[in-house]
Amino acid sequence: MEGVNERDYKRAQKRVQAIKGFWGHFITYLVVNVILFIVDLFTTPGEWWFYWVIIGWGIAVVINALSVFAFGKFHGKKWEEAKIKEILDKEKE
Structure with a gap:
């Protein structure tokens, strides 16, 4: 990419990898918890443990x-350089 140094x-x-990792984590959280809800619903009705x-x-x-x-914004480019x-x-010294 022209005009962008390697460090930037x-x-x-x-940063992109961190954002991508978060969304992967969040989607996994949703899918697994839906599955656990269904398992809980059919295996122990009336006793909720999935929550x-x-x-x-x-x-x-x-x-x-x-x-x-x-925190990524607080620890941005200026903070990192400082x-x-x-x-x-x-x-x-």
Whole structure:
């Protein structure tokens, strides 16, 4: 790609992989929990256990979403460059 340096390209590629990973995680969460709901419905009617999986795994999905979409913005390009400079300055000492 013309006009884009390799470091910026790698950073964008890493971000795309993180977003892709989140959506894969989320779709898996939905599909598996629908299957677990059906299994729960037919194997133990009246006793609901599938919601424990939804809650536990749901917390993991929310944490994943926050790390990809919310914290990824806080730890963006400016933060990363400042952190790199800080580390390099410490190594010079």
